[in-house]
Amino acid sequence: MGLDKILAISGKPGLYELKKQTRNGFVAESLTDGKKISVSLRHNVSLLSEIAIYTQTEEVPLAQVLEKVKEKENGAITSVNHKESKTVLANYFSEVLPDYDESRVYPSDIKKVIQWYNLLHSKGMTDFSVEEVSSEEE
Template structure:
């Protein structure tokens, strides 16, 4: 499963897997506890494959940031997202040395690390680009 099926839902903890579309929104399953949730179109939902992190020169897709964390940690968990602001910023600057410190807040770093740890704990560590698959999926969903 690629990041195009993993969602972050505003106001809800953790990450969710997109299961199916419904008449009024979609059905998602929590990666934390496996509970299913009906999500309406009024919720603020972000697909992880669409998120990028600001650097001083460009925006880096979240999957590339996850891959850098994966390589740094040799496939193991990253530091805790509950670490101090200073520890989180130091860790993130090791992973992505040229991240834009003015536009990437400590809360953003905390989310990225928490999301990485959730994905790693579920064995979802294939952060390679899957454009062909996601294009097919979008075409089917749009019909």
């Protein structure tokens, strides 16, 4: 499963897997506790495959950032906790993505990236390579 089925829902902690679409929204399953929830179209929902991190020159897709975290950690969970101080988080993130735009990438964004990476890693989702969707898969 790729990041195109993983959701971040505003106002809800953690990540969710898209299970099925309904007429008024969709059903998603929490990666944290496995509970299924119904999400209406009013919620602000982001696919992880559509999220990008600002750098000084471009926007880097989240999948590439997660892949860089994986490389830095040699495939293990992160060496820092998402609850560390802003300075520790900024130093860690600058090692992962040296040219990230510090004025547009907030500590809360860094916390989310670290937290999401560790959650996905704990669920065995460690292939963050960007896949091109072929017409057969659609």
